[in-house]
Amino acid sequence: MPSHVKLFIPGPTEVRADVLAEMARPLISHRGAEMAALHRGVTEQAAAIMFTSHPVLLSTSSATGLMEGGIRNAVERRVLSLVCGAFSERWHRIALDCGKEADAVSVPWGQAIRPEEVDARLASGKYDALTVAHNETSTGVANPLAGIAQVMKKYPDVAFMVDTVSSLGGMPLKVDEMGIDLCLASVQKALALPPGFSIASVSPKIIDRSRRAKGKGFYFDFARMVDKAAQGQSIITPSVSHMFAMRKQFEHILAEGMERRWARHAQMARLTRAWAKERFALFADEAHASDTLTCISNTRGAGISELIAALRSEGMLIGNGYGDLKEKAFRIAHLGELTPTDVGELLAAIDRHLGVSR
Numbered sequence: 001m002p003s004h005v006k007l008f009i010p011g012p013t014e015v016r017a018d019v020l021a022e023m024a025r026p027l028i029s030h031r032g033a034e035m036a037a038l039h040r041g042v043t044e045q046a047a048a049i050m051f052t053s054h055p056v057l058l059s060t061s062s063a064t065g066l067m068e069g070g071i072r073n074a075v076e077r078r079v080l081s082l083v084c085g086a087f088s089e090r091w092h093r094i095a096l097d098c099g100k101e102a103d104a105v106s107v108p109w110g111q112a113i114r115p116e117e118v119d120a121r122l123a124s125g126k127y128d129a130l131t132v133a134h135n136e137t138s139t140g141v142a143n144p145l146a147g148i149a150q151v152m153k154k155y156p157d158v159a160f161m162v163d164t165v166s167s168l169g170g171m172p173l174k175v176d177e178m179g180i181d182l183c184l185a186s187v188q189k190a191l192a193l194p195p196g197f198s199i200a201s202v203s204p205k206i207i208d209r210s211r212r213a214k215g216k217g218f219y220f221d222f223a224r225m226v227d228k229a230a231q232g233q234s235i236i237t238p239s240v241s242h243m244f245a246m247r248k249q250f251e252h253i254l255a256e257g258m259e260r261r262w263a264r265h266a267q268m269a270r271l272t273r274a275w276a277k278e279r280f281a282l283f284a285d286e287a288h289a290s291d292t293l294t295c296i297s298n299t300r301g302a303g304i305s306e307l308i309a310a311l312r313s314e315g316m317l318i319g320n321g322y323g324d325l326k327e328k329a330f331r332i333a334h335l336g337e338l339t340p341t342d343v344g345e346l347l348a349a350i351d352r353h354l355g356v357s358r
């Protein structure tokens, strides 16, 4: 077995050595001036990455916790979830599990949500919140967020809640320009940090609703988190080690520049898609194919588990199809700190295993 297996799965992903080293720093008190400076610095960096002036919450949980928080804090009447795969379905599931009035509008896996459909549903006036996954990691579909954001401008009373778990840091996204009320993401995908931490921007609409909300619980009480963050603190004992690592990684991300980072992801996606179309077929509708991962239909009937095992023995890991798509499709993530050179090496290795000459 190689000493390091390079991750081409849709998170966790490769983490820079100097960022990993930050996780091993001696700890500091989670109260006091040193922590306040760290907390403020990281939230400012996160706001720059998200293009927002809204407060940013740092959560010692993965993003699923913040998805649940969004539902508990911001849904007063009824929530509509746009479902195009397993993760967008999860947000609907959470709403039901939290006892909220909730509906889903679904499209077949591989397709994207149409903004016109969103408009038609919201025109009913039944909803005060909408959930959408920017990038559906189970299918490799990027929803047309700019188009949906345009529709949302017609519905200022509907909280616009966006899961950017597998897009933030890898695909164009501007929170304030798009009028996003809650933008949440885990850090283990295009932000390229160790898993177990997540961030979210919260608009005044979300904070106001949170202040009124009953039964929102303590851990994900957004208003309480915002108030505490204003003092450079968390309401709980946070993963300080993650915050050291975030400070370092966010420096790298901002030094690269968001436009350049998005362009690098787009280039890796183009390479992967061109290869996938020659050898197999894209699972996602190409017009809405993601820049952070590609889901590939197994049109050759290849043994995907065997392929994964063979690649792993060479030091590379790709993902099988998600859920029912296992063996019928496979996923190559091209996100975070990976480069077009890494992707080229992976594709060449897959070709070798398929017996395809280049």
Ligand SMILES: Cc1ncc(COP(=O)(O)O)c(C=O)c1O
Binding pocket: 011, 062, 063, 064, 065, 087, 088, 133, 135, 136, 137, 138, 163, 164, 165, 166, 186
């Ligand atoms: C689009 C999307 N949303 C939500 C999640 C859940 O994130 P986590 O497992 O970090 O809570 C994932 C995880 O892969 C995801 O890809």
